[in-house]
Amino acid sequence: MSTSATTPLLTPREAARMLGISYPTIKQWILNGKLATTATPGGHHRIAQSTLKPLLKQDAKKPATESRERFRRVSGRNQLVGKVVSVRIEGLLAQVVLAVGDAQITSIITADAARDLQLKKGDTAAALVKSTDVMIERIDES
Numbered sequence: 015m016s017t018s019a020t021t022p023l024l025t026p027r028e029a030a031r032m033l034g035i036s037y038p039t040i041k042q043w044i045l046n047g048k049l050a051t052t053a054t055p056g057g058h059h060r061i062a063q064s065t066l067k068p069l070l071k072q073d074a075k076k077p078a079t080e081s082r083e084r085f086r087r088v089s090g091r092n093q094l095v096g097k098v099v100s101v102r103i104e105g106l107l108a109q110v111v112l113a114v115g116d117a118q119i120t121s122i123i124t125a126d127a128a129r130d131l132q133l134k135k136g137d138t139a140a141a142l143v144k145s146t147d148v149m150i151e152r153i154d155e156s
Contacts, residue, residue, distance in 0.1 A: 022063045023060035023061065023063070025058075025060065025061075026051075026061065027040075032066055032070070033070070033073070044059050049065065050062075092142070092143035092144070093142050094112070094114045094119060094140060094141045094143065095138065095140045096112040096113050096115070096119065096138070096139065096140075096141070097112065097113050097137070098110065098134065098138075099111040099112065099113050099118060099135065100135060101128055101134060101135070103129070105125065106124060106125050107122055107123070107124060108125045108128035108129075110128060112139055112141050114141065121141060
């Protein structure tokens with residue numbers, strides 16, 4: 015682990031937001047040695063902001079469709095990237111189903127938005143989640 019006294023140190027979550035990647039991804043990068051960190055006295059990882067510059071430069075060279083730049087411009091941080099499983103347009107609404115890991119996320123958007131996005135099965139897309147309520151249902155039999 016390396017340190018730099020001249021650059022701000024970021025938490026992994028802050029660094030992930032800057033890069034437009036998920037927290038689990040940055041943790042994997044840290045654990046696999048892809049990203050150098052400094053340990054706090056409590057054993058937490060901190061990342062020098064200067065360490066992110068090459069990654070940000072590399073990302074800036076990518077085409078807009080592949081760049082993570084758009085994630086840095088959106089206020090919502092619950093962004094789940096996956097593959098489009100299906101798009102069903104009916105009337106004014108469209109149902110879009112994304113496979114994210116082992117889960118599926120279903121979103122109901124306007125038919126116009128679905129047409130504008132030109133989504134089709136197999137496309138990479140992101141579900142941007144902004145919610146004030148999350149409900150939990152107990153599913154075991156106790």
